[in-house]
Amino acid sequence: MTYRREETVQIPESDLEGMSVDTLAVRAGQIRTDQLEHSDAIFPTSSFVYGSAAQAAARFGGDEPGNIYSRFTNPTVQAFEGRIAAMEGGERAVATASGMAAILSTCIALLKSGDHVVCSRGVFGTTNVLFQKYMARFGVETTFVGLTDLDEWSAAIRPETRMLFLETPSNPLCEVADLGALSRLAKASDAFLVVDNCFCTPVLQRPLELGADIVVHSATKYLDGQGRCVGGAVVGPHKLLEEVYAFLRSAGPTMSPFNAWVFQKGLETLPIRMRAHCDNALELALWLDQKDAVETVYYAGLESHPQHELARAQQSGFGGVLSFCLKGGREEAWRFIDGTRMISITANLGDVKTTVTHPATTTHGRLSPEDKERAGITENLIRLSVGIEAVEDLKTDLDRGFAALRA
Numbered sequence: 001m002t003y004r005r006e007e008t009v010q011i012p013e014s015d016l017e018g019m020s021v022d023t024l025a026v027r028a029g030q031i032r033t034d035q036l037e038h039s040d041a042i043f044p045t046s047s048f049v050y051g052s053a054a055q056a057a058a059r060f061g062g063d064e065p066g067n068i069y070s071r072f073t074n075p076t077v078q079a080f081e082g083r084i085a086a087m088e089g090g091e092r093a094v095a096t097a098s099g100m101a102a103i104l105s106t107c108i109a110l111l112k113s114g115d116h117v118v119c120s121r122g123v124f125g126t127t128n129v130l131f132q133k134y135m136a137r138f139g140v141e142t143t144f145v146g147l148t149d150l151d152e153w154s155a156a157i158r159p160e161t162r163m164l165f166l167e168t169p170s171n172p173l174c175e176v177a178d179l180g181a182l183s184r185l186a187k188a189s190d191a192f193l194v195v196d197n198c199f200c201t202p203v204l205q206r207p208l209e210l211g212a213d214i215v216v217h218s219a220t221k222y223l224d225g226q227g228r229c230v231g232g233a234v235v236g237p238h239k240l241l242e243e244v245y246a247f248l249r250s251a252g253p254t255m256s257p258f259n260a261w262v263f264q265k266g267l268e269t270l271p272i273r274m275r276a277h278c279d280n281a282l283e284l285a286l287w288l289d290q291k292d293a294v295e296t297v298y299y300a301g302l303e304s305h306p307q308h309e310l311a312r313a314q315q316s317g318f319g320g321v322l323s324f325c326l327k328g329g330r331e332e333a334w335r336f337i338d339g340t341r342m343i344s345i346t347a348n349l350g351d352v353k354t355t356v357t358h359p360a361t362t363t364h365g366r367l368s369p370e371d372k373e374r375a376g377i378t379e380n381l382i383r384l385s386v387g388i389e390a391v392e393d394l395k396t397d398l399d400r401g402f403a404a405l406r407a
Helices: 021-027 053-061 075-088 099-110 125-137 150-156 179-188 238-251 257-268 270-288 308-314 330-339 369-375 391-406
Strands: 092-096 116-120 141-145 161-167 192-196 214-218 232-236 294-298 321-326 355-357 381-385
Touching: 021 075, 021 257, 021 270, 075 092, 075 232, 075 257, 092 099, 092 238, 099 125, 099 161, 099 192, 099 214, 099 232, 099 238, 116 125, 125 141, 125 161, 141 150, 150 179, 161 179, 179 192, 232 238, 257 270, 270 294, 270 321, 270 391, 321 330, 330 381, 330 391
Parallel strands: 116 141, 116 161, 161 192, 192 214
Antiparallel strands: 092 232, 214 232, 294 321, 321 381, 355 381
């Protein structure tokens, strides 16, 4: 007689407890159907059928668990949520339509009129606009501070401060925040610490273990890794995530089943990809640092970086994004970018293909000149999201950019 282990539709979380992020990236969150498929299933349906009117009423009333409508219950989306939550070490995740939808949903769920936010200046330009322009319309005021200046963070906190928000490493200058210190500051102020972990992913950094309350992601970036879909995620404890989920159920900025399936497959290779990104980025940072036409290279992997030791302590790698300033201004930066031939000129990051952009006129183009200056977004700044091509080929293409400066 042949004995087989009990067939289950989902790997129990207890069976994965204590396993590495590499294993969780492949195994966590999978929901098998009664066909017991090996690959992840996809459920591209808008609604679900009930066995009876009574069952439909029980589902809608919350008396019986199960799928209702794909705006807020879909097995494919739930599988992605389970996997990213496990990788981040969170109790729960909620998938959203984009990274910005993840930030907006977190703000709407946790903030109210009269609340105050302290936000790092070193955030994605659209994040800045969301807080400064749109959240302000609903009575939420934001104070922007230097990411690495703990005294400035502390001085900005008021009795009505409800949230501390940041990216680390920052976009695009790769500054690194002391998450432990900011966590203590947030807890002492009865505020939530929300961390955008887009640049590192849970492979390189797990903010919840360092004291953060919420982690947000643009899944569009490294979680997918191949520039195929737009999506986001919010990860944290059940109590806070239930509020985020309730907002999504009513407002609808949710992830589609197809996108969730793409992201779930992307997570399977995330650990391998992140290590390749890190290796290439460090080698290019060291190489660029020796170029006469380069004034400054911003990458935490360089020993000259002011937060190098902090990054070594709270990250397991330095990431795949770096920035550098050329000697000159916008004209030189654009000439360099246009001189490349293989590298993609696009503002997206986290792709297996290396991308290059001019932050002052793209990702941070909507900021005022004063806000750009305060955030260190200069006209001669170029951002590279380093892919996984052969690093010597990347150097060859970047040398075309340097040659264009001399032409």
